[in-house]
Amino acid sequence: MKVRLPFITILLCLITISSIVNAQDFIVKGVVLEKGSNVRVALASITNLRTKTGVTSNDLGMFQLKAAIGDTLQIGKTYLNDQRILVLGRQDILIYMIRGSTTLNEVTILGSTKKQDLADIKRDFQSKGVFNGGKSSFLSAVFNPINGLYNLIGKDPKNARRFSRYADNEIKQSQIDVYFNPSIIKNNTELRGDTLEKYMIDYRPEFQKAQYWNSYDYIKYIKESSKKFIDTLGKGK
Structure with missing residues (x-):
């Protein structure tokens, strides 16, 4: 005797399976550009609003960040308007940011690094x-x-x-400096002000160790070393 499942039950199963698959984190890659000029934007902050983790774009405006389908990324840069992007799939993302209307015309953003x-x-x-x-x-x-x-x-x-x-x-x-900077540290810790400055001095990674790190290695280092730093402050009281 064949058992026929109702159509609605099958549909719910498919939706559940799809949700589980889509919820899996993956590495989303993207490029941040200024709209109108297509100039690549370096050191823009990109934050995943779900995980509260963030990175900054490199000198070529490129970034990599862990996300899942449906996550919202918030992108910020001092002289550009904030932008929010919804992650719709695993494809690379092009983010166009618009220059803020309050920026004075005589202010020139130099492209030299x-x-x-x-x-x-x-x-x-x-x-x-x-x-x-x-x-x-x-x-x-x-x-x-x-x-x-x-x-x-x-x-x-x-x-x-x-x-x-x-x-x-x-x-x-x-x-x-591309990854170990106040913007990324603030995105991934509660350190602020003088405490942040002291942490950056005391726990700045050595180049010999960090030269092969990617953004995730830096974030892992920041989270682990900042915890040690905070614990040390607590013992010193």
Whole structure:
């Protein structure tokens, strides 16, 4: 004897299964752009309103965040109007933000990054005849002996070598700043004000450890280390 389930029962089962599947978290990827100019927006804050976790976009305006279908993402940037996006599927998301009407016309948002600024200074050294960061390779010393001698004893080459060391360190620290910054820490902890500043100084990750981290590694580190930091403050009272 065949048992026929009512149509409404089958429909409810399908809806339940669909809800379970859709509720599963996955990695949503996206790009934040300024509407009208298509300029990529760096360091925009993206927060999942359901999980209360957030990240910031990188120098190319790109981000990755854990979400589920139906979640709402809130995107914010100082000079742009806040935007909310509903996650409808696993496809990549393009987010267009509109410049705020209260922004003064004379305010110019410069597109240069710290890396570009450092590159400009390096080019300035090169324009003075200082090549290879103030270091002469064997072949350059052979084919350009005057430049090789200048790189060895000149004042600018010495400054170039010093700047090269500084630039390398700044680039490494900039990589950490993309994810270890007040915006992301506030999105994932209760730290504020002086306590936040002290935490950022005491628990700033070392580049040797953080150079291979992604946004989720940083968030995990922030949550775990901030808990240790708060516990330490409690013991110090």
